[in-house]
Amino acid sequence: PINKSSFSCCGEEAFLAKIDELQARSAIICGIESHVCVFQTARDLIQHGLYVHVVADATSSRTPDNKDIGINRMAKEGAVITSTEMLLFELLRDAKHEKFRELVKLIK
Numbered sequence: 571p572i573n574k575s576s577f578s579c580c581g582e583e584a585f586l587a588k589i590d591e592l593q594a595r596s597a598i599i600c601g602i603e604s605h606v607c608v609f610q611t612a613r614d615l616i617q618h619g620l621y622v623h624v625v626a627d628a629t630s631s632r633t634p635d636n637k638d639i640g641i642n643r644m645a646k647e648g649a650v651i652t653s654t655e656m657l658l659f660e661l662l663r664d665a666k667h668e669k670f671r672e673l674v675k676l677i678k
Contacts, residue, residue: 577607580614589618596621598657600628604640612644622649625657 572584579585589597597620601608608629615622624644631637645651652660658673 578610578614579607580611580618586618589615589620594620596623598623598625600625602630603636604629604631605636605643606631606640609640609643612649613647616648623652623657624649625654626651627653 572579572582572588574582574585576582597615599608599612599615599622601611608624612622612624622644624641626641629637629641631640641651655677658677662670662673664670
């Protein structure tokens with residue numbers, strides 16, 4: 571784990587160092603306070619050159635309006651807004667995937 575005090579995870583040198591070490595090209599993010607920490611992290615990761623997916627149903631804010639505003643801003647910044655189920659099936663790509671049946675059981 572990497573402790574953070576900045577709202578954006580990218581404000582922590584250890585976080586960006588790990589992203590660079592992994593040679594990450596994309597990130598899937600979720601979390602608390604869509605309009606603050608999640609938004610700032612998504613924006614900064616995009617500026618760092620990553621392709622960012624934000625899992626909307628795995629984020630929250632203190633108010634529904636703040637969540638909606640945060641999600642909309644992230645989309646305008648270039649993040650792909652997705653849902654947990656949509657993302658999981660996108661990662662599997664095919665019903666022939668070895669994890670397909672296991673995933674279907676989790677979702678139902």
